[in-house]
């Protein structure tokens with residue numbers, strides 16, 4: 068299915084003056100990609116999930132070490148049941164296939180979101196992949212699965228209250244530690260494929276000071292040259308006197 072890569076070498080890191088520390092990708096357009104080819108939406112998701120490996124390799128080559136992927140939003144439960152079930156099946160396959168690669172390549176998998184309502188078999192696979200890669204620190208891959216930004220912020224507030232933290236000590240730094248992304252740092256660049264410019268509840272706290280880049284390219288076609296264009300845009304945005 069996916070190609071096996073043994074190393075993740077930052078080869079192109081020198082190409083850009085500014086390399087974002089943490090990028091977020093809203094992987095949109097699988098359905099439209101499939102429709103253009105007369106394929107089912109699920110085929111689009113299959114090609115989309117296969118493209119994750121290519122995109123991660125591209126990020127690593129440019130020296131990007133923290134990547135957040137929007138895999139499934141809390142709003143995505145509203146899709147037809149067949150599509151959701153088929154998509155979960157694909158995710159389970161990718162986790163099975165990639166966990167050992169991640170373990171070897173020094174990729175730490177982090178999950179942002181809730182596993183409530185997720186089929187137990189898939190939830191266990193996510194938890195197992197997170198546990199197996201816990202000691203890695205070369206690359207951080209944050210998977211936003213059953214994730215919603217407002218839900219994340221509410222959860223942090225609830226936990227701060229539950230921990231009885233005095234109001235005067237609730238700083239941005241403290242709040243950050245209560246988010247799923249604790250320790251990952253701000254999102255410097257958010258890429259949305261598929262041409263839409265909606266924010267779709269994607270890490271509002273973490274991306275507050277970031278650069279937003281939208282490309283019409285559908286997710287299954289997003290490759291290293293697309294990432295280069297996004298990084299060119301990012302460099303133009305941050306290189307201000």
Ligand code: IPE
Pocket residue numbers: 094095096097098099100115138139140143154261
């Ligand atoms: C993104 O592609 C994948 C998920 C949200 C799971 P879409 O399925 O949203 O594709 P389009 O936007 O309908 O083309």
Ligand code: IPE
Pocket residue numbers: 093094095096137138139140143263265267
């Ligand atoms: C955003 O895509 C969510 C993911 C990429 C997982 P959607 O297609 O679900 O988002 P909306 O409906 O355009 O907000």
Ligand code: MG
Pocket residue numbers: 095096097261
């Ligand atoms: Mg979409």
